[in-house]
Amino acid sequence: MTTLGVIGLGRIGAFHTETLSTLDGLDGLVITDERSEVAEAVAAKHGAKYVSTVEELLSSGVDGVVVAAATPAHAELTLAAVERGIPTFCEKPIAATAAESARLAAVVLKSGVPVQVGYQRRFDVAFAAAKRAVDDGSLGALHTVRSTTMDPAPPPMDYIKGSGGIFRDCAVHDFDVLNWITGQRAVEVYATGTVQGDPLFAEYDDVDTAAVIVTFDGGALGLVSAARYNARGYDCRLEVHGFDDSVAAGWDQGVPLRNTDPRFTSPEDFPAGPAHHFFMDRFTEAFRAELAAFVGVTKGEAIPGATVTDAVEVAWLAEAATESLRRGAPVRLEEVRNA
Known part of the structure; x- marks a missing residue:
């Protein structure tokens, strides 16, 4: 059984949730967003479980986390997941500045927790x-x-x-x-x-x-x-x-x-x-392949897409x-x- 969490349900987060809901090898989704009415609607549409806070999501036993919140929150949310040892998929960019990205990457690499970054063109x-x-x-x-x-x-x-x-x-x-x-x-x-x-x-x-x-x-x-x-x-x-x-x-x-x-x-x-x-219709299949690859990462496979080191460059x-x-x-x- 593999369960993923999705943090942030804006345009890309809702799109990722829809894609994830149809992937083979994924048994459940836990989602959260500051807008409870949006999260509840997305949960009902895709059969996901809605939780009201990030902390609740990270403590729910998910096998991996997709960070799709607003850019300023990427670094903090990725670190929160990594600190709990949870494999993470973070939409680009991983942080607001290059210097902050480098600091985040150093923490991630030291932790050994896999973090894949959302550059879907590779797929x-x-x-x-x-x-x-x-x-x-x-x-x-x-x-x-x-x-x-x-x-x-x-x-x-x-x-x-x-x-x-x-x-x-x-x-x-x-x-x-x-x-x-x-x-x-x-x-x-x-x-x-x-x-x-x-x-x-x-x-x-x-x-x-x-x-x-x-x-x-x-x-x-x-x-x-x-x-x-x-x-x-x-x-x-x-x-x-x-x-x-x-x-x-x-x-x-x-x-x-x-x-x-x-x-x-x-x-x-x-x-x-x-x-x-x-971009969502142009790269529909690439996004699907990218997220399917991340499911593999949560099961111990190597990151086939962009890493935090790539994101820093x-x-x-x-x-x-x-x-x-x-x-x-x-x-x-x-x-x-x-x-």
Whole structure:
């Protein structure tokens, strides 16, 4: 019998609860949220047990915990579970800052309690195939990796205000993919961005459109493109270029692009659509595979996805990109790590 707890039932927490409720190998769910009416409704819908506090959930005998609460609570909730020896799945980021992430990771690693971090793109079949192509050497030495994330519309401005900015909130998925795909260590970041939409982005020291160049110690260059306005749909693509071959992920029939080649005009031509609407429909199966893998982690299997060590490296990249945008100049990773 395996029982998981879910802390936080906002957009991603409710989505995870729905996914978990249909997984093989999982026998029960215990859920909690500060909004009791929301938690009770989710519990009734998915046959989960509702408890009113985090303490009650952690003391209920669960075999693992999914932390899906608001970002500022991630570190505290993860530590609370780890202190009880409970394997934990924490949505990104693991903490509000890179320095705090590093401190949390040190505690987790010392404890020996497994903590998996929510970077679901690693579980997408196309992204995983691209990673295998890199690892088997068929691409040769890598020279360029391009990662794109474009949302159909920005989240509410109240969310943007406390998000930490586009690099900490949105582009972290791209940074994780770059690190994971290349297997190299980032040494320098140059970031730029503009505000072309809601002027509140500027008031909150954020941008709605950004580009980043990451230089890795093996010589590869990572190129990130992130935007909050892409009305055609949710665009998430990866290109990996080596000296011997190139591969791409995300070029499926739902890619939200209008092909201007006049030779592709009929409905069944590429891309046939419908366009991906949001990250949850784009990565439904990846989220499912990721959470199924975490069930295995609670049973003693190795973490197959992102670890706290991986999450810390992503956090430093986000920190460096944020600082680079502020300065208008490249920033070396060692600068932010030693600040």
